[in-house]
Amino acid sequence: MSKYNVPEKNSLKKEIKKLLELCEKNDEESGAEDSYFEEAIEEKKMTEWEFINGVVIPESYKEWLRFSRKCRIIRNTATFWGPDEFHSNYVPDGLVVIGEMIGDGEVVCFSKETGKFITIYDGMEEEKKSFEDILKEIIKVKSDKPILTHAR
Numbered sequence: 001m002s003k004y005n006v007p008e009k010n011s012l013k014k015e016i017k018k019l020l021e022l023c024e025k026n027d028e029e030s031g032a033e034d035s036y037f038e039e040a041i042e043e044k045k046m047t048e049w050e051f052i053n054g055v056v057i058p059e060s061y062k063e064w065l066r067f068s069r070k071c072r073i074i075r076n077t078a079t080f081w082g083p084d085e086f087h088s089n090y091v092p093d094g095l096v097v098i099g100e101m102i103g104d105g106e107v108v109c110f111s112k113e114t115g116k117f118i119t120i121y122d123g124m125e126e127e128k129k130s131f132e133d134i135l136k137e138i139i140k141v142k143s144d145k146p147i148l149t150h151a152r
Contacts, residue, residue: 004037004068012063015135019073022142026074034075041069041082049083057083058115060131061098076103078138091120101138108134 006016023035046065050056057065069082080099087097095109095118106121117128128134 005039007040007066010063010066011060012067012132012135015132015139016064016067018139019135022139023074026142035071035073037068037071039069040067041065045069045083049086055096055112056115058110058117058131061110061117064131064135073138074142077101077142078108080108092125095120101134102141 004020006013006020010016020037027033027035043066046057046062064080065082068080070080070085072079078099078101088095089097091097091107091109094112096112097107097109099108100106101108101119104121106119109118109120110116111118117131117134119126119128119134128137
């Protein structure tokens with residue numbers, strides 16, 4: 001049973017629960033706590049950031065923030081932040097960086113104009129429909145079995 005509280009009425013509930021299972025399994029196997037999820041952000045903090053910046057945080061990311069305002073998923077697989085750490089450094093104009101994935105310099109952003117999610121790695125942009133798609137990608141990466149196995 002997870003030590004983290006997943007809100008009942010959260011559109012990402014299924015993905016969050018699967019991620020938590022993967023994180024707990026990893027922690028058991030590694031003998032370390034390689035993941036953390038800080039408590040949910042207050043709605044007021046999200047609306048304040050939106051008002052100050054004149055930008056709407058996409059609803060699917062708000063759903064994530066209602067679960068965790070900041071996290072690290074299995075070492076460097078992914079980190080996501082709340083509005084107090086959003087930035088637009090080193091990305092094209094009109095994007096807001098909300099986290100990093102796969103520990104290799106890939107950033108996760110959303111468009112200020114459209115609210116669509118974009119991952120950027122080595123100058124290449126890939127559009128995602130929602131934050132749910134990003135979580136599904138992380139789940140797939142961490143669920144896939146290694147191709148090579150050690151000979152015994």
